[in-house]
Amino acid sequence: MEDKLQELVVELLGDGAMEYFIGYRQGFEPSHVVPCFVTDQSEADRLIWGPLCLQNLSKYVLQARDLDGKVGLLVKGCDARAIVELVKQHQIERDRVVVVGVPCEGQVDPRKLEQVLGVPMEQVIDVEDAGDEFLVTVGSEVRKIGKEQVLRDKCFFCKHPASFDYDYTLGEVQPFTIDGDSEEYDAVEKLEGLPLEERRAFWQKQFERCIRCNACREVCYGCYCKECIFDRTAPRWLDRPPLLRENEMYHLIRAVHLAGRCIDCGECERVCPVNIPLGRLYKKLQKDIAELFDYEAGMEYDTVPPLVDFELDDQDPFL
Amino acid sequence: MASESSDEGGNGYEPKILVFACNWCSYAGADLAGVSRLQMPANCRIIRVMCSARVRPEFVVTALSKGLDGVLVLGCHPGDCHYSEGNYFTRRRGLLLKNLLQFVGIEPERFQVRWVSASEGAKFADTVEQVTEQIRALGPNRPRSGNQSAEPGDR
Numbered sequence: 001m002e003d004k005l006q007e008l009v010v011e012l013l014g015d016g017a018m019e020y021f022i023g024y025r026q027g028f029e030p031s032h033v034v035p036c037f038v039t040d041q042s043e044a045d046r047l048i049w050g051p052l053c054l055q056n057l058s059k060y061v062l063q064a065r066d067l068d069g070k071v072g073l074l075v076k077g078c079d080a081r082a083i084v085e086l087v088k089q090h091q092i093e094r095d096r097v098v099v100v101g102v103p104c105e106g107q108v109d110p111r112k113l114e115q116v117l118g119v120p121m122e123q124v125i126d127v128e129d130a131g132d133e134f135l136v137t138v139g140s141e142v143r144k145i146g147k148e149q150v151l152r153d154k155c156f157f158c159k160h161p162a163s164f165d166y167d168y169t170l171g172e173v174q175p176f177t178i179d180g181d182s183e184e185y186d187a188v189e190k191l192e193g194l195p196l197e198e199r200r201a202f203w204q205k206q207f208e209r210c211i212r213c214n215a216c217r218e219v220c221y222g223c224y225c226k227e228c229i230f231d232r233t234a235p236r237w238l239d240r241p242p243l244l245r246e247n248e249m250y251h252l253i254r255a256v257h258l259a260g261r262c263i264d265c266g267e268c269e270r271v272c273p274v275n276i277p278l279g280r281l282y283k284k285l286q287k288d289i290a291e292l293f294d295y296e297a298g299m300e301y302d303t304v305p306p307l308v309d310f311e312l313d314d315q316d317p318f319l
Numbered sequence: 320m321a322s323e324s325s326d327e328g329g330n331g332y333e334p335k336i337l338v339f340a341c342n343w344c345s346y347a348g349a350d351l352a353g354v355s356r357l358q359m360p361a362n363c364r365i366i367r368v369m370c371s372a373r374v375r376p377e378f379v380v381t382a383l384s385k386g387l388d389g390v391l392v393l394g395c396h397p398g399d400c401h402y403s404e405g406n407y408f409t410r411r412r413g414l415l416l417k418n419l420l421q422f423v424g425i426e427p428e429r430f431q432v433r434w435v436s437a438s439e440g441a442k443f444a445d446t447v448e449q450v451t452e453q454i455r456a457l458g459p460n461r462p463r464s465g466n467q468s469a470e471p472g473d474r
Contacts (some may be wrong), residue, residue: 188422191422192422196421196424196426197424198424199421199422199423199424200423200424200425201424202424203423203424204424229377237377237381245384245385245386246384248384248423249377249380249381249384252376252380252384252419252420252423253376253377253380253381255419256376256377256380256412256415256416256419257376259415281419281422281423284418284419284422285415285419288414288415288418288419289415292411292414292415293411306411307408307411307412307415308408310404310407310408310410310411311407312397312398312407314407314410314411314414315414316397316410317414317417318410318413318431318432318433318434319433319434
């Protein structure tokens with residue numbers, strides 16, 4: 001896969017089909033993957049692909065907007081939806097992006113892997129995809145770990161492992177099976193089933209921990225506003241100290257701003273330093289939007305987002 | 320903002336309710352209620368907006384977070400919007416926001432949307448009374464816990 005990727009990038013850079021390519025490379029540890037920006041054919045051999053390539057790279061396309069020439073991008077099926085949304089939201093032009101789709105068969109959640117292995121990620125040398133399980137190399141030992149144990153939450157319910165709109169693909173996605181019978185909205189429904197008081201207690205406990213580092217905003221593909229409402233000083237929406245009151249506001253406002261645009265890439269939850277289950281907040285909106293307005297973000301170019309659209313016979317509980 | 324509002328827990332508790340009223344229907348409705356000398360509780364602070372769709376979700380979230388006891392958004396009846404379609408957007412947004420607020424544990428009564436036309440002075444008075452009573456029954460908005468010691472306005 002990596003050879004194929006590197007060859008393709010060399011070829012595309014060579015014949016001028018694109019000027020830049022954004023992919024993944026190994027970071028300071030073997031288990032640590034970081035984004036890689038390739039501008040020259042000679043750098044293409046740094047590109048890698050594997051179950052630890054977690055980042056959603058579409059955010060970086062926004063920074064390439066002002067550059068000349070096309071920008072190439074390695075995307076998983078889920079990340080490709082961000083590109084669709086960015087085009088729909090008029091943030092990028094589709095013909096300026098070269099979308100290289102990679103067949104993704106599930107990503108590893110490092111936090112889960114650490115727990116299962118009992119060793120820190122620094123000691124993990126390699127993680128390889130092998131159908132229904134991952135081959136994890138720790139020291140000189142290779143261990144087989146079932147996918148259901150360490151898969152990222154979002155990968156359990158991956159409905160669209162490949163996008164409809166790739167310029168190039170590196171292969172077909174091989175289906176795999178995972179044990180367990182959980183449903184996509186289980187976590188949300190469990191919370192919805194709780195009494196109001198308990199829900200409040202749950203979320204207050206989560207929001208209280210927030211240190212407002214803004215990592216969830218910075219990593220989000222949808223947060224491209226030149227001036228974020230939270231950074232504004234006049235009017236100042238948000239006071240600076242990370243109090244529960246302000247944190248709650250921050251997360252709720254961010255959630256409604258992303259309603260109908262969130263593609264459930266799970267980046268906000270992944271980067272959160274205090275492990276707030278933000279995914280559940282966004283999943284709730286996603287669920288409501290699917291149920292009320294029959295809409296899913298990032299699936300098609302020609303559907304109108306639900307909040308800039310209406311039907312005369314929409315549900316009306318406000319008489 | 321909140322510090323002067325609720326005499327928390329005491330018998331003299333008066334909820335403080337923020338009302339966004341659309342200029343063309345609901346604000347005129349409120350005017351009619353006043354001109355008709357209808358009796359209604361004085362817990363509402365009305366902000367006139369040009370359309371109910373002007374009310375961004377952050378208005379509501381901010382008001383509730385900063386300690387107001389309830390937010391009421393009033394707009395024209397669907398189909399009667401001065402701008403043809405503004406309130407249809409309000410309807411969708413309101414529904415989503417209401418669900419989201421409930422999901423994080425805020426009582427649904429604290430955020431309400433109603434349609435009040437310019438001729439419905441009585442409905443305006445009824446709505447205000449109803450909402451005030453519902454919120455009075457709920458008590459002050461979210462007794463603060465945890466790291467909530469700072470007063471609103473402390474910077």
